[in-house]
Amino acid sequence: MATTSIAVVDDRLFAAVLARADDALILGHRLSEWCGHAPMLEEDLALANIALDLIGQARLLYEYAATIENAGHTEDDYAYRRDPHQFRNILLVEQPNGDFAHTIIRQYLYSAFAHAFWQAMTSSADAALAAIAAKSVPESAYHLRHAAEWTIRLGDGTEESHRRAQDALDALFPYTGEMFAIPETETDLIVGGILADPATIRPAWTASLDRILAEAGLAKPQSTWMQSGGRRGRHSEHLGHLLAEMQILPRSYPGAIW
Amino acid sequence: MSTPQPTLRDRAWSAAAAVPDPELPMLTIAELGILRGVELVDRFVEVTITPTYSGCPAMAAIALDIERALHEAGIENTRIRLVLAPAWTTDWLTDEARAKLARNGIAPPGARGSNCLFDNTPVPCPRCESNATERIAEFGATACKSIWRCTACREPFDHFKCH
Numbered sequence: 375m376a377t378t379s380i381a382v383v384d385d386r387l388f389a390a391v392l393a394r395a396d397d398a399l400i401l402g403h404r405l406s407e408w409c410g411h412a413p414m415l416e417e418d419l420a421l422a423n424i425a426l427d428l429i430g431q432a433r434l435l436y437e438y439a440a441t442i443e444n445a446g447h448t449e450d451d452y453a454y455r456r457d458p459h460q461f462r463n464i465l466l467v468e469q470p471n472g473d474f475a476h477t478i479i480r481q482y483l484y485s486a487f488a489h490a491f492w493q494a495m496t497s498s499a500d501a502a503l504a505a506i507a508a509k510s511v512p513e514s515a516y517h518l519r520h521a522a523e524w525t526i527r528l529g530d531g532t533e534e535s536h537r538r539a540q541d542a543l544d545a546l547f548p549y550t551g552e553m554f555a556i557p558e559t560e561t562d563l564i565v566g567g568i569l570a571d572p573a574t575i576r577p578a579w580t581a582s583l584d585r586i587l588a589e590a591g592l593a594k595p596q597s598t599w600m601q602s603g604g605r606r607g608r609h610s611e612h613l614g615h616l617l618a619e620m621q622i623l624p625r626s627y628p629g630a631i632w
Numbered sequence: 633m634s635t636p637q638p639t640l641r642d643r644a645w646s647a648a649a650a651v652p653d654p655e656l657p658m659l660t661i662a663e664l665g666i667l668r669g670v671e672l673v674d675r676f677v678e679v680t681i682t683p684t685y686s687g688c689p690a691m692a693a694i695a696l697d698i699e700r701a702l703h704e705a706g707i708e709n710t711r712i713r714l715v716l717a718p719a720w721t722t723d724w725l726t727d728e729a730r731a732k733l734a735r736n737g738i739a740p741p742g743a744r745g746s747n748c749l750f751d752n753t754p755v756p757c758p759r760c761e762s763n764a765t766e767r768i769a770e771f772g773a774t775a776c777k778s779i780w781r782c783t784a785c786r787e788p789f790d791h792f793k794c795h
Contacts, residue, residue: 416768416769416770416771416779419769419771419772420769420770420771423771423775425687426685426687426689426775427685427686427687427775428687429687430683430685430686430687430688431686431687433686433687434686434716501717504717505716505717505719506716508716508717508718508719509683509686509716509719509720510686511719512719512721512795513685513686513795516770516793516795520770
């Protein structure tokens with residue numbers, strides 16, 4: 375017996391909260407895939423701990439989404455009983471781990487954004503989001519520090535590590551545009567001071583990249599063409615595979631407790 | 633002259649405040665700053681707690697431990713409320729908690745704000761108090777700790793990270 379998927383309400387605040395929860399959950403799940411496989415024990419612990427923080431942030435956001443939706447859904451329903459097209463995460467976070475350089479560059483590009491985003495969100499007009507933001511700021515600060523330090527070590531390391539880091543940056547950079555794009559459904563939330571305006575976040579993100587990439591000796595890709603679609607539920611093929619693995623147990627054994 | 637009986641609320645506070653943290657058992661949840669309040673609400677004894685980290689896996693265990701402590705103190709009708717604001721930081725650790733950490737070989741967190749890259753704010757060794765220490769790993773046995781070593785006395789130690 376397989377559990378059926380749930381349908382969720384069409385509400386702008388709900389959708390915006392769900393999208394940020396999906397970002398954190400999917401990236402957290404990706405990092406958890408390193409558990410037991412990282413290049414060294416310390417990094418195994420680091421990536422698993424960062425995954426735990428991100429999944430924790432996702433849970434807080436899903437719980438808040440559930441109160442907005444008021445349809446009796448739980449955090450587990452959102453995580454385990456939606457299909458790929460119902461997820462609203464940006465495409466960057468679902469990209470495969472690749473080699474360690476891909477994981478670190480993906481983590482750095484996201485963390486530099488997330489830290490600035492949560493800082494701005496601490497002054498959200500929505501008290502629940504402001505509280506989640508205040509909780510997330512110190513965590514995203516050390517996620518950023520961890521990823522930035524590794525970006526510098528890899529870029530400024532050996533010829534091999536430099537090549538891999540530059541390849542990862544070139545491959546992942548086109549996925550960064552989605553972080554700053556504003557879906558039509560979110561303009562009212564930005565005007566109302568509930569969501570941070572991405573335009574106010576970009577300077578901090580750009581400044582971080584310019585500084586860290588320079589120190590790492592990595593070249594910022596010049597291409598301005600950007601991928602998009604995640605916020606509308608149009609995902610790369612990777613998300614389906616990720617969800618299949620993440621959802622198999624609760625979908626196959628509904629209500630299972632362990 | 634008789635001593636006034638402690639109120640239900642006071643008894644509940646004492647029981648909840650004495651619950652040890654599951655990952656840092658030398659500290660109580662009150663010393664750690666996780667326990668935010670104990671109130672009587674609608675015939676319930678409501679205990680308010682806050683997570684240290686968003687993904688702290690110990691919160692469920694802490695909630696169970698509090699309920700057990702209250703029941704053992706003869707207090708029924710309990711409920712646990714989780715709050716996020718104001719957000720927990722290491723500033724919530726009491727001075728007594730910091731001293732206890734150091735006595736147990738864990739370097740207590742310093743002042744907040746040292747989030748710079750390759751941070752070299754010295755973390756004194758909890759055993760010999762030397763500042764000649766180096767970080768081995770950003771993350772340790774729990775999310776809240778990093779692993780260090782002292783180059784003076786050669787001992788490795790945990791550091792409760794500033795957060």
